Amino acid sequence: MISILNYQVMDNLMRLPVLAILLCVTSLFKPAFAAEDSASWPRTLPTPQGQFTLAQPPQRIVSTSVTLSGTLLAINAPLIGSGATSRNSSVSDAQGFFTQWGEVAKARHVKPLYVSQPNAEAIAAEAPDLIVIAATGGDSALKLYDQLKTIAPVLVVDYGDKSWQALTLQLGHITGHEAEAKQVIAKFDQRVESLRSKITLPPQPTSAIVYYEDGRGMNIWTPASAQGELLKALGFTLAMPPASLQGSTSMGKRNDIIQLNGETMADGVTGNTLLLFAADEKTVPQVAKNPFLAHLSAVQHHDIFAMGNDTFRLDYYSASNMLSSIERQFTR
Incomplete structure (x- = not known):
């Protein structure tokens, strides 16, 4: 923001x-x-x-x-x-x-x-x-x-x-x-x-996350993040963790990410769709197998999508690649 x-x-x-x-x-x-x-x-x-x-x-x-x-x-x-x-x-x-x-x-x-x-x-x-x-x-x-x-x-x-x-x-x-x-x-x-009018949104709201490879935690993109702003511009509704879990930030004094660990992931991921940032298709089954997340609607209905390895930090080039990924996965 x-x-x-x-x-x-x-x-x-x-x-x-x-x-x-x-x-x-x-x-x-x-x-x-x-x-x-x-x-x-x-x-x-x-x-x-x-x-x-x-x-x-x-x-x-x-x-x-x-x-x-x-x-x-x-x-x-x-x-x-x-x-x-x-x-x-x-x-x-x-x-x-x-x-x-x-x-x-x-x-x-x-x-x-x-x-x-x-x-x-x-x-x-x-x-x-x-x-x-x-x-x-x-x-x-x-x-x-x-x-x-x-x-x-x-x-x-x-x-x-x-x-x-x-x-x-x-x-x-x-x-x-x-x-x-x-x-x-x-x-x-x-x-x-142009893309906003072409895509069919997956179930809303959406949790936009960066998933740790060890499966023990994740970061949630907030509405203040570049990723969050772009998703909102495309019509997505961002799901946020409960207020009690929103005090944890990562990487310095930043307001674009909320950090969750294994104990808080289950309560912190509230979206009906999961978008995985800094991830490719190989990460999707890893998330689906995580026992902390197995009960989530997004996992049970297979509404998990990778946005690409280059989407952790957005610039014109990576944001353009992100649009291509969304177009490919949500154009019906």
């Missing part, structure tokens, strides 16, 4: 057509962005570290967050280097970049600077004029903030409290690529609008 909106306002917005939502979100950003045109500099953006200002358009951006790198690529920002994750995994390629945008990064000669652990020396060697870091999450380099700001201006971005579209607008504004950001969002939202 966008930080400047409260939950009630967002609920009202989600009743509007998707393209109307885009117009509302864009207009809500105008006060912070000072209604600047593409030639207007300096630019200012509110961040978790306070007001951030750039005097001129960046030409050499380094991203320490593999999550944020995809959005920078989507708006054609001048990304020259990025932190990477473990190579050749279910979500990453041989460079340690996410599979959904790895080929784009390769074509644009984006350099993988390090794997997992941020390296200030590797970042400095690229002579960036802007360093982008995540405020929370496993790919946050916030602990190096003081060191990195001696190299170049450091933009701290919280991707856990907003949709990827809102994130795209923010990064488009501060890099001077707002036109590309709006084009990417408009293209995506047109596809959402």
Whole structure:
């Protein structure tokens, strides 16, 4: 959920057509962005570290967050280097970049600077004029903030409290690529609008989950998550755990995920359909066999669907893949 909106306002917005939502979100950003045109500099953006200002358009951006790198690529920002994750995994390629945008990064000669652990020396060697870091999450380099700001201006971005579209607008504004950001969002939202009218929803409400491989716990996506917002835009109704179980969050101060363990899964999963994120079809039978979940209506009626391995962190590329998965499974 966008930080400047409260939950009630967002609920009202989600009743509007998707393209109307885009117009509302864009207009809500105008006060912070000072209604600047593409030639207007300096630019200012509110961040978790306070007001951030750039005097001129960046030409050499380094991203320490593999999550944020995809959005920078989507708006054609001048990304020259990025932190990477473990190579050749279910979500990453041989460079340690996410599979959904790895080929784009390769074509644009984006350099993988390090794997997992941020390296200030590797970042400095690229002579960036802007360093982008995540405020929370496993790919946050916030602990190096003081060191990195001696190299170049450091933009701290919280991707856990907003949709990827809102994130795209923010990064488009501060890099001077707002036109590309709006084009990417408009293209995506047109596809959402079209898909919403084509699909037949499974039994509602829906629990959107990330299932742990050991079967001992899961994370529930909240309405504040990018995944939750996209599902709502497609017409899904999100099922939430009881209020007594909603105080547990994971991965820092994030409001997009509620963590459940084996003891609380049985009471925390309340949806008639289960959508599995960061999972492929091989995870479906694992969930169905979990003794903590066997009594659930979704399990008994086989209403369990995998959204794809690349859906844990959404950007334009992975969100597009998620739409393809939903279209394939729910178009009747």
